[in-house]
Amino acid sequence: MKAIQMREPGTPDVLALVELARPEIQSATEVLVRLEAAGVNPVDTKIRSRGTLIPDTLTAVLGCDGAGVIEAVGADVTRFQPGDAVWFCHGGLGGPHGNDAEYIVVDETIAQPKPAALEFAEAAAAPLVLITAWEALFDRAGLREGQRVLIHGGAGGVGHVAIQLARLAGARVATTISSAEKASFVHELGAEYAINYREESLRDVLADWTQGEGVDVALDTVGPAVFRETIPLMAVYGDLVSILDPGPELDLKEIRNRNLRISLELMLTPQLKGLSAALAHQGEILRRCGEYIDAGELRIHVAERFPLAQAAAAHRRLEAGGTLGKLVLTMN
Template identity: 75%
Template structure:
């Protein structure tokens, strides 16, 4: 099979198209999936630059998100049969198990039926950002109707689905953007307030929007500086969630406000082999699949690339300024 192989960390040019053996089912609970598309996520570029998260591995096939057709099933698999269409988030953290390839073997427990309303490109774009946004808002912050929620980077991959999930939960949503065009985009997703961070002061804008109270929930998708800037925009007893390392910060204001600070890494179940947590993530995908098919949720694909142009996709992602997601497609 054709795959994109990384033998050492570095710039996008380390991603090389290679011929690898097609993987085979080794355990009775596994599926062989013929991949149609693979999502491209920031974690992929970080691993490419720094090396695999599973340090004992060398040659690596990246790609956590996949969508495709079941080719074969293990003897104990009852939920799927050959020909079924699936989507999932698994692999890509080290070794040859990743979705920048034509085939992958995964355990049936991590796969879900692909939403009928999504094509393969859309389905491959969605799992990681959906799981990150859902766990951040529902599992960490326990978002509920009537709350005010701030989503940073609302036009990005996690941000654009987080806006929709918060809105569906009955919350009022504010978000940060970098242009009037992106402001129009996030309003269409359900954001009530769009703050152009290049022109407006975040704390002042949130104070105006909440009549001085601050937001009940904030999701940082950007990094340490934004995390620190968000603390004075929070309501007392609020929930501040970051999907990145917030770095060192002064706890005094956060403590005075009695903030609950949470960290979100949806890769933990895979990194630590937590089967119950992986099953929970499967249930999240199932519920989100229903929302897609009920036309209550949508995923935006900024651009798709053929598999052999994985390096170009990485360059595009690292250049920034996108709306939504990037996807690689196979010839299968």
């Protein structure tokens, strides 16, 4: 099969199109998936530049997100049969098992039926960001109806689905953006305020929106500086969640004075730690999101599609920044 292989950490130039043996079913509960598309996520570029997350592996087929058609099933598989279309987040952290390839083997508990409303490219773009946003907003922050939510980077991969999930929960959403195009995009998704951080005072806008009380929930998708800047924007007893390392320089006094609950979200932990119950929970998140998608209440925005052979170009585009939604590799 054709696959994109990283032989050592480095620039996008370390990604090479190679021929690898097609993976085979090893367990009675596994399924072989012929991949139609794979999502491209920031974690892919980080692994490519820094090294794999799986110990004692140097080479890797990257790609955590996949969507395709089941070609074969193990003897004990009960949920699927050949010909079923599926989507999932699994693999891509080190070694040969990633979605930047024509085939992958996953356990049947990992896969979910692909939403009928999504093309394969859209489905492949979705799992990691949907699970990340869901876990951050609901599992970490306990988001409730009527709360005011600040989502940083609302036009990005995680941000654009987080806006929609928050609105579906009955929350009110403000988000940061950097252009008029992105402002229009996030308003379409349901954001009440689109705050251009290059031109407006985030503090002033939020003070007006919340009558000076601060936001109940904030989701940081950007990094340490934004995380620190968000602390004084929070309401007392608020929930501040980051999907990135917030760094060591935190104002713990202000966090304590506001009685903030600080949470960190890494949706890859269940895969890295082999946590079967948590992986099953993530599958349930995908199932519920699939229902929203098929009901027309949740959408996935794919900004650009690249052929598998152009994986390096997709990495360069993602690292350049400014993308609306997601990037995808397509196999055909």
